[in-house]
Amino acid sequence: MAGVTLNGIVKEYGAVRVIHGVDLEIADGEFCVFVGPSGCGKSTLLRMIAGLEEITDGDLMIGGDRVNDQRASERGLAMVFQTYALYPHMSVRANLAFGLENIRMARAEIDSRVAEAARMLQLEPYLDRKPKALSGGQRQRVAIGRAVVREPKVFLFDEPLSNLDAELRVTMRGEIAALHRRIGNTMIYVTHDQVEAMTMADRIVVLRDGRIEQQGAPIDLYNRPVNKFVAGFIGSPRMNFIACEVVEADGSGVQLRDPSGRALLAHVDGRGLNPGNKVELGVRPEHLHPVGADENGITATVENIEQLGGESYLYCHGPDGVDVTVHMTGQTALGRGAQVVLGVTPDLCHIFRPDGIAQPRLRLGEAVG
Numbered sequence: 001m002a003g004v005t006l007n008g009i010v011k012e013y014g015a016v017r018v019i020h021g022v023d024l025e026i027a028d029g030e031f032c033v034f035v036g037p038s039g040c041g042k043s044t045l046l047r048m049i050a051g052l053e054e055i056t057d058g059d060l061m062i063g064g065d066r067v068n069d070q071r072a073s074e075r076g077l078a079m080v081f082q083t084y085a086l087y088p089h090m091s092v093r094a095n096l097a098f099g100l101e102n103i104r105m106a107r108a109e110i111d112s113r114v115a116e117a118a119r120m121l122q123l124e125p126y127l128d129r130k131p132k133a134l135s136g137g138q139r140q141r142v143a144i145g146r147a148v149v150r151e152p153k154v155f156l157f158d159e160p161l162s163n164l165d166a167e168l169r170v171t172m173r174g175e176i177a178a179l180h181r182r183i184g185n186t187m188i189y190v191t192h193d194q195v196e197a198m199t200m201a202d203r204i205v206v207l208r209d210g211r212i213e214q215q216g217a218p219i220d221l222y223n224r225p226v227n228k229f230v231a232g233f234i235g236s237p238r239m240n241f242i243a244c245e246v247v248e249a250d251g252s253g254v255q256l257r258d259p260s261g262r263a264l265l266a267h268v269d270g271r272g273l274n275p276g277n278k279v280e281l282g283v284r285p286e287h288l289h290p291v292g293a294d295e296n297g298i299t300a301t302v303e304n305i306e307q308l309g310g311e312s313y314l315y316c317h318g319p320d321g322v323d324v325t326v327h328m329t330g331q332t333a334l335g336r337g338a339q340v341v342l343g344v345t346p347d348l349c350h351i352f353r354p355d356g357i358a359q360p361r362l363r364l365g366e367a368v369g
Contacts, residue, residue: 001185002063002076002153003028004049009058011044011210018044019210021058026188026203028063031180033189035197036207036233042190043158045207049188050079050156063153077154078147082162084139086131092118093127096145113149120182121145121175137168141175148183157189161196173199194234198222206230228356231282237325239350240288242281242298242318249273254351254359256281259320260299266349269360273353282350282358285313285327290334291343300324302338307331316342 004026011019019041026032034042047053049060051072060068067075086095096117100110118124121141131139140160147155157176161169177200180187191197197204198218205215206229214221214230225231231239244256247263249270256264256279266281273279291297300316312332318324326342334340351359 001028003030003061003186004154004188005059005061006045006049007059007061009045009048009060010056011041011048011053012056017056017210019048019056022210022212024205024212024215026186029184029186031177031187031189031200031202032205033191033197033201033203034205034207035191035194036213038192039209040207041210042192042207044210046156046158046188046190049154050077051075076152077156078150078152079156079158080143080147080160082159084131084143084163086139086142088131091128091130092123092134092142092145095131095142096123096127096149099146100149110149113151117145117148120148120179135168136164137172140164140172144176144179148179152185154186154188157187159191160189161191161193169193169196176200195236198234204234206233224358224361225350226358228280228282228352228358231350231352231358235284237285237313237327239282239284240318240322240324241352242283242322242324243320244279244281246270246273246275246277246279248275249277253346253362254279256351258298262298262319263296264298264344264349265296265346266344266351267346267362268349268351269362270351273351273359278354279359280352281344282352283344283348285325287345287348288324288326288342289328290340293341295341295343296346297341297343298324300340300342302334302336302340305332305334305336316340318342 006022006024009019009022036042048055055068059066062075096114097110118127123141161172173196201218204218204221206213208229214226221234242258244258247257248255251269251271254266254268254270258264298318300318302314302316304315306313312328314326316324
């Protein structure tokens with residue numbers, strides 16, 4: 001096993017810079033997920049770690065050794081792609097053993113590693129089958145097994161679940177997380193799906209335009225996003241954003257006025273804000289709920305409802321026509337066209353300045369001088 005350190009990593013294609021001096025330290029045994037929209041640089045970063053892309057500048061360290069000039073095969077890594085890349089004419093057993101046979105490993109050791117990987121990934125009943133006789137999830141387990149038998153220092157996953165249906169993705173998320181708990185190797189996982197990131201990672205690294213926007217534990221990014229981009233990307237459904245004007249602000253909170261003229265209170269550090277400043281109030285769908293007309297909240301008109309039995313989604317038009325999504329537990333008696341006030345809990349609010357930077361949230365009962 002080994003940690004991975006990126007010091008000032010830069011990638012350029014000709015005159016175009018796509019990775020801008022990334023600094024990142026991934027601890028030995030950590031499950032780190034790179035997440036971001038298409039084109040953010042997450043797969044390019046992974047491919048540079050793997051040795052499949054040259055590094056323009058900076059230092060890449062694996063297990064304390066600088067590996068910029070090492071070939072991919074010399075870095076002690078194993079990579080799993082979204083395409084299974086299995087040999088269709090070979091059995092599962094032969095697919096698992098193929099890479100080890102190529103390096104002329106002793107047959108007894110190959111058999112031992114294949115048996116252990118098959119046991120770990122619940123592939124023992126399928127060892128003599130060909131890939132065409134397997135389900136999508138089973139094929140992906142074989143692809144992961146081919147990485148496991150190599151006993152690498154670090155596992156690299158490049159959107160491995162993208163080709164699976166929704167139910168299988170949920171199952172495979174759990175299986176990859178369980179594999180990490182069992183073997184304890186460092187894992188670096190790339191996905192565009194923030195749900196995968198939230199449910200699997202020890203640490204999430206959010207990327208945009210070749211730069212790290214924020215990194216940290218999943219729940220920390222959910223609770224305390226540093227800017228509007230991270231706030232809108234982490235969490236499903238995405239956070240609601242409502243344009244507001246500052247009425248009063250200090251270290252204990254911010255008094256706002258929304259476009260309809262309603263007063264709102266947000267329990268965030270208001271230092272640096274002044275009356276009249278334009279900001280955006282951020283509230284997650286699960287933190288909104290219908291309340292009385294005189295409570296802290298925004299007015300909205302229900303445009304559509306999705307009732308799923310145990311939970312409901314309201315799609316509303318809020319102040320100034322902005323779209324507002326509400327995620328409620330249970331069922332609702334509200335109908336389309338209903339006029340509602342959606343309660344905004346001050347302790348669960350976020351405020352973003354015009355440059356997108358978040359004002360620090362305060363903890364319950366906290367104030368700063």
